[in-house]
Amino acid sequence: MHMVEVPKIEFQEKRLDNGLRVVIHRDSRVPLVHLSIHYRVGSSYETPGRSGLAHLFEHMMFQGSENVAKNEHFRHIDYAGGRCNASTGKDRTNYYETVPSNYLDLALWLEADRMRSLEVTGENFENQRQTVIEEKKQSYDNQPYGLATLRFDELAYRNWAYAHPIIGSVEDLEESTLEDAVDFHGVFYRPENAVLVLCGDLDGDGFEKVARYFADIPTRSRPAAPDLREPEQTGERLERMRDPLAPLPAVYLGYHMPELGSPEYYALSVLGLILSHGESSRFYQRFVYENNWISHFSLGPNQYRGPEIFYVWFQTQDQIDVDSVTKQVVEELLGIGNQPVSEEEMEKAKNQMASFFVGRLSKLSRIGELLAHYALFFEDPAEINLDLGRYLKITEEDMIEAARAVFRAENQTSIVVEPGTS
Numbered sequence: 001m002h003m004v005e006v007p008k009i010e011f012q013e014k015r016l017d018n019g020l021r022v023v024i025h026r027d028s029r030v031p032l033v034h035l036s037i038h039y040r041v042g043s044s045y046e047t048p049g050r051s052g053l054a055h056l057f058e059h060m061m062f063q064g065s066e067n068v069a070k071n072e073h074f075r076h077i078d079y080a081g082g083r084c085n086a087s088t089g090k091d092r093t094n095y096y097e098t099v100p101s102n103y104l105d106l107a108l109w110l111e112a113d114r115m116r117s118l119e120v121t122g123e124n125f126e127n128q129r130q131t132v133i134e135e136k137k138q139s140y141d142n143q144p145y146g147l148a149t150l151r152f153d154e155l156a157y158r159n160w161a162y163a164h165p166i167i168g169s170v171e172d173l174e175e176s177t178l179e180d181a182v183d184f185h186g187v188f189y190r191p192e193n194a195v196l197v198l199c200g201d202l203d204g205d206g207f208e209k210v211a212r213y214f215a216d217i218p219t220r221s222r223p224a225a226p227d228l229r230e231p232e233q234t235g236e237r238l239e240r241m242r243d244p245l246a247p248l249p250a251v252y253l254g255y256h257m258p259e260l261g262s263p264e265y266y267a268l269s270v271l272g273l274i275l276s277h278g279e280s281s282r283f284y285q286r287f288v289y290e291n292n293w294i295s296h297f298s299l300g301p302n303q304y305r306g307p308e309i310f311y312v313w314f315q316t317q318d319q320i321d322v323d324s325v326t327k328q329v330v331e332e333l334l335g336i337g338n339q340p341v342s343e344e345e346m347e348k349a350k351n352q353m354a355s356f357f358v359g360r361l362s363k364l365s366r367i368g369e370l371l372a373h374y375a376l377f378f379e380d381p382a383e384i385n386l387d388l389g390r391y392l393k394i395t396e397e398d399m400i401e402a403a404r405a406v407f408r409a410e411n412q413t414s415i416v417v418e419p420g421t422s
Contacts, residue, residue, distance in 0.1 A: 006358055009367060009384050013375075014207050018219035019192025023371050023381050024206045025199045027364060033200035034368040035107045036096040037115075038376045041188035042089045043168070044161040044226045044306070050176055052168015053184045055088040056132050060181070061095060061189075062086075063124040066117035070124070073110055080106055088166055091305040092376055098365050101201040104209070111196075112213035115189060120182050129173050136167050144245040148417045152252045155237055156309055156413040161226045192222045195375045199368035228306030230256065237413040244421050248295065249322040252415040253312035253329065257406045260305050260377060267402040268310055270394045272300035273349040274341065275332075280348070286332065292317060293325045305377050309413075310406055322416060330412070337404035341396040350392050357388045 011025040043054050064070040077084040082099030084107075097107040140146035150165045157163035191214060198206050233256050258264045276283045276299050287294040297314035314329065316322050360366045367384075374383035 006354070006385075006388055007361060009361065009371070011371060011381055011384075012207075013381060016191065016211055016215050018215060018217055019190075019222065020210075020214050020217075021195045021375060022207055022210050023195065023197045023375055024202065025197070025367060025371060026202050026206075027199065027367075028201045030364070031101045031201050032098060032364055033101045033104045033107070033198060033202060034096065034098045034365045035104070035111065036094060036197045036199075036365075036368045036372045037111055038092050038094045038195045038197075038372040039188060040091075040193045040222070040225070040376060041093050042091045043164065043166040044090045044228060045188065045223070046164075046168075048160055049172060050180055050184075051164045051172040052132060053176060053181065054093055054188075055167050056128055056173070056176075056181070057185060057189070058086045058088045058093055059128040059131055060120065060124060060185075061114055061118060063121075063128060064119045065114040066119075067113050068110060070119075073114070076106060076110060082107070090162060090166060094369070094372065096365070096369070101203070104198075104202070105213075108210065108213045112217065115191065115194070115214070116217045118185060118189065120178070120185055122178050125178050125181050129176070132167065133170050133173055136170065140165075140167070142245070144247060145243060145250055145417055146245075148241050148243065148250070148252060148415050151239070151241070152254065152413070152415055155239055155415065156254045156256070157230060159228060159230050159307075161228055162230070162304060162306065187220075187223050190220050190222075191217050192219045195372050197368045197372045197375070197381075199371065200364045228259075230307040232256075233411050233413070235410050238416070239414075240416045240418070242420050243417050244419070246417055246419045248315050248318060249320075249419065250313065250315045250417045251322060251326050251329070252413075252417070253326075253333075254302075254309040254413045255333075255406045255408070255411050257301065257308050257310050257402075259307055260301075260303065263398065264402040264406065265301055265308065266390045267394050267398040268406065269301055270346075270349050270353065270391055271336070271399045271403060272310070273352050274345045274399075275299060277349070277352055282332070283329075287314070287325070287329070293320050293328070322418065326414070326416065330409075333403075333407040334409065336407060337400050341399060346396065350394075353391045354388060 009025060011023055013023045015021050041054055046053055062073050077097055080099050080103040082097055084097040086095045099107050140150055154163050275281055283297055294314045295317050299312040301308045302311045316325050370384050371381045375381040
């Protein structure tokens with residue numbers, strides 16, 4: 001395989017006196033700027049009995065601050081011809097804007113104002129709490145396989161940090177108080193707990209501009225990261241669920257594996273492509289093309305920062321015995337350590353990985369999000385230029401060794417979902 005030439009992403013970084021980490025990538029090909037702030041807070045930072053606060057604040061951050069009225073953040077960005085949004089994960093919460101470069105000051109002002117002076121009022125808190133509860137009903141309770149999706153991490157993980165769902169429980173949300181919300185914001189939404197990335201068409205000293213809006217926000221000590229350690233699984237975990245909304249049977253499988261950035265992570269990521277990516281992949285050929293047992297499937301590491309799970313989901317065809325297909329899927333996974341990986345499979349997977357990386361560097365917004373990701377999860381944005389090389393160095397032996405260590409019966413968690421009511 002020829003070594004793939006991927007454009008190097010040049011960047012600069014500084015840390016303001018209040019602890020805010022700032023990363024800047026200049027690219028003047030289009031007159032746009034992408035601003036992204038990643039806070040070190042997600043559902044894994046919550047405490048038992050108060051789940052859902054991290055996701056709640058994804059909503060709360062748009063409810064107004066000292067100089068910005070409720071929901072005006074969206075209006076300002078829309079008026080500028082830009083777009084903005086936010087998302088919450090297990091390990092981080094991010095907020096971003098992509099705007100014409102002459103509106104950069106607006107985006108910085110909006111983000112700084114809500115970091116400094118978010119209005120965490122009783123009215124806003126109650127309104128957004130009810131919004132999140134309704135979101136849970138719409139996105140999970142009333143969606144096919146929704147409850148199984150939430151249940152899987154609860155069954156697979158013993159450490160509460162990863163076991164509970166990002167959206168939280170209705171009971172915890174209803175019992176949380178305004179004081180809980182104020183405390184949560186005060187602890188995590190601070191400059192020293194954030195990474196700010198500017199990416200795009202920038203005039204002058206970008207650091208000076210960031211400092212103009214953010215330098216006077218007071219700092220605290222960075223909150224401690226959660227303990228994500230997971231005890232070794234020593235026996236298979238299996239549950240069965242009935243889902244009246246499910247059109248077909250589906251199965252969730254998972255195997256514990258080491259954390260993001262570990263050698264096993266890279267090896268199993270490449271293996272995941274060999275198993276599932278494209279019509280020539282092993283899973284497609286065996287379970288779709290040759291036998292027509294499965295209608296849809298996906299698999300791979302779950303992308304958490306801490307201990308991960310190699311995740312497999314598949315939906316069986318109608319009138320196919322789901323337990324028989326599950327047995328075949330498990331046999332395929334457990335037998336990988338005894339199956340050679342062909343040169344063609346290896347080259348295809350690495351070409352796919354390289355194409356994926358190049359594709360991610362095709363848009364300013366994706367470069368900005370990647371720089372923030374590597375700064376937050378790897379503590380080094382330079383990983384954006386190094387990470388692909390780790391995938392391309394993976395050997396057949398690396399994959400087989402990782403597969404033998406991870407795909408074991410006693411390390412397996414599964415949920416079998418069948419249509420209908422119990």
